[in-house]
Amino acid sequence: MSVSEVRAAGHEALLLATKLLQRARRADPHAGLWEAADVQWWWRTPRRSDEIEKIFWVDDEGPVAGVLITSWTDDAWQCDPVVVPGASDPETNVVWTRAIEHAASHSETGFEVPVSDDDRTFTELAQRSELIPGRHDSTAWMDAAGPPTVSALPPGFQLVDRTQRRDTPHPLRRRNGNGVAQRLAQCPLYDPALDLAVETSDGKVAGYSLYWFDPTTRVGLVEPVRVEDEFRRRGLARAMLCTGTDRLIGRGADRVKISYETDAAAALYQSVGFRPTSTATWYRALSN
Numbered sequence: 001m002s003v004s005e006v007r008a009a010g011h012e013a014l015l016l017a018t019k020l021l022q023r024a025r026r027a028d029p030h031a032g033l034w035e036a037a038d039v040q041w042w043w044r045t046p047r048r049s050d051e052i053e054k055i056f057w058v059d060d061e062g063p064v065a066g067v068l069i070t071s072w073t074d075d076a077w078q079c080d081p082v083v084v085p086g087a088s089d090p091e092t093n094v095v096w097t098r099a100i101e102h103a104a105s106h107s108e109t110g111f112e113v114p115v116s117d118d119d120r121t122f123t124e125l126a127q128r129s130e131l132i133p134g135r136h137d138s139t140a141w142m143d144a145a146g147p148p149t150v151s152a153l154p155p156g157f158q159l160v161d162r163t164q165r166r167d168t169p170h171p172l173r174r175r176n177g178n179g180v181a182q183r184l185a186q187c188p189l190y191d192p193a194l195d196l197a198v199e200t201s202d203g204k205v206a207g208y209s210l211y212w213f214d215p216t217t218r219v220g221l222v223e224p225v226r227v228e229d230e231f232r233r234r235g236l237a238r239a240m241l242c243t244g245t246d247r248l249i250g251r252g253a254d255r256v257k258i259s260y261e262t263d264a265a266a267a268l269y270q271s272v273g274f275r276p277t278s279t280a281t282w283y284r285a286l287s288n
């Protein structure tokens with residue numbers, strides 16, 4: 001199969017990254033760090049990296065490899081080389097080298113490359129490239145066969161989704177800007193019925209969480225989960241998670257995935273039935 005290189009920016013790149021990650025997940029149920037829904041979640045706010053051309057290698061079936069570049073802030077950039085498991089063209093080391101060069105040419109302050117600790121090839125490439133190992137995160141999965149029993153909210157709170165609140169400001173706007181609802185609507189995997197919030201009886205948002213179902217891979221993703229400081233440790237996150245994962249399984253998800261960095265999040269997710277499966281290291285490349 002002949003492979004050609006294409007470049008794309010903006011929403012076109014988002015759609016190509018979606019196809020690439022869906023193909024990667026179909027090729028291997030465990031490999032790699034990201035689901036298509038992750039890159040759609042990253043789309044929630046405009047970024048400097050939106051207009052940067054990303055590199056994709058495409059064969060007769062669509063994208064088979066790619067280089068994703070994401071700027072979180074002006075100083076925090078992320079580079080993700082992605083290769084569909086089992087693909088031999090382009091070679092993994094070629095994709096890696098192009099990724100590092102591409103990220104270095106755009107970020108003035110350096111960048112991070114997250115690598116699954118199970119991925120020996122990328123780990124060796126990171127070490128050989130003299131990137132510096134930094135922070136870690138963990139990933140946990142829940143099988144549809146073992147969904148949690150739905151835990152109830154404490155009195156005085158109610159759970160709503162965006163189909164019930166279309167005309168009110170989106171709870172994510174404080175941290176992600178006023179355009180967040182519009183950006184989420186541009187994501188093919190976004191579903192307003194899976195966009196949950198917990199409200200107090202006077203309509204204040206106490207917490208929110210988003211659930212993404214991908215019918216192509218039958219994987220559900222949870223991202224983000226947040227309960228505001230003053231409402232923590234009352235079971236709000238647990239109740240949202242139980243409802244959200246239940247809705248994902250109802251949509252047809254065979255498995256649900258979540259990633260996290262803190263001990264609090266680990267305890268929360270394990271308490272509703274997620275089982276940790278892997279860790280990742282964020283390798284740092286310093287600017288020249």
Ligand SMILES: CC(C)(COP(=O)(O)OP(=O)(O)OC[C@H]1O[C@@H](n2cnc3c(N)ncnc32)[C@H](O)[C@@H]1OP(=O)(O)O)[C@@H](O)C(=O)NCCC(=O)NCCS
Binds near residue numbers: 226232238262263
């Ligand atoms: C993590 C977070 C969502 C938890 O929300 P919450 O509504 O306080 O969580 P719950 O009350 O539903 O807690 C359920 C269980 O999670 C665990 N848990 C929650 N917060 C914890 C903490 N600070 N330390 C240890 N365990 C914790 C406990 O097992 C708890 O059960 P318990 O209270 O019966 O012991 C909240 O602290 C938060 O928004 N943090 C900032 C954003 C964040 O880290 N999100 C997760 C990103 S992956």
